[in-house]
């Protein structure tokens with residue numbers, strides 16, 4: 458099983474599904490990120506490009522993920538890129554990784570780069586319908602990114618709905634926090650939504666919704682039902 462996490466920016470892969478991705482990688486699955494904008498421009502604290510790549514590498518190493526596929530599309534300006542270019546970049550990443558399962562942004566996120574990424578990923582997800590050599594997709598999941606996804610208040614359409622839950626436990630939550638701390642300028646002081654306290658609070662809330670201790674939650678617009686999962 459090959460997992461591809463399609464996100465706009467370095468750090469989104471950790472915020473959205475860092476603990477789940479680490480869990481899947483530890484189980485022997487191939488888990489890689491496709492990060493559309495590997496540019497440092499317009500990032501908080503304006504890291505040098507080599508610093509951003511070093512941050513990305515340390516976070517990847519902590520989570521145990523495979524090598525990321527990093528694009529050079531403009532940060533906070535993905536709406537200036539032709540939709541087709543984004544789709545083709547994601548399709549190429551899907552072919553390179555043999556992706557069976559995709560994780561991406563929710564399409565009603567407040568951050569417009571996240572919206573563009575989600576739309577392009579949804580278009581790319583149908584690649585198996587156009588290419589007989591591409592295996593059928595098993596699932597497409599939307600993620601929630603603290604400080605962005607919860608700030609639409611429904612204004613951009615449907616809000617994120619937590620409906621699929623992955624139990625992560627203390628160790629994986631700590632890995633997620635450690636990986637986030639690799640990215641300079643991302644974690645802030647409480648009560649900012651991207652503080653350690655709120656990352657933990659969200660995991661607690663999502664866990665409680667599912668009757669477990671700590672969880673990351675996803676919305677599944679597409680999932681191939683497998684009766685074997687219940688046997």
Ligand SMILES: [Zn+2]
Nearest residue numbers: 465466469568
């Ligand atoms: Zn982002």
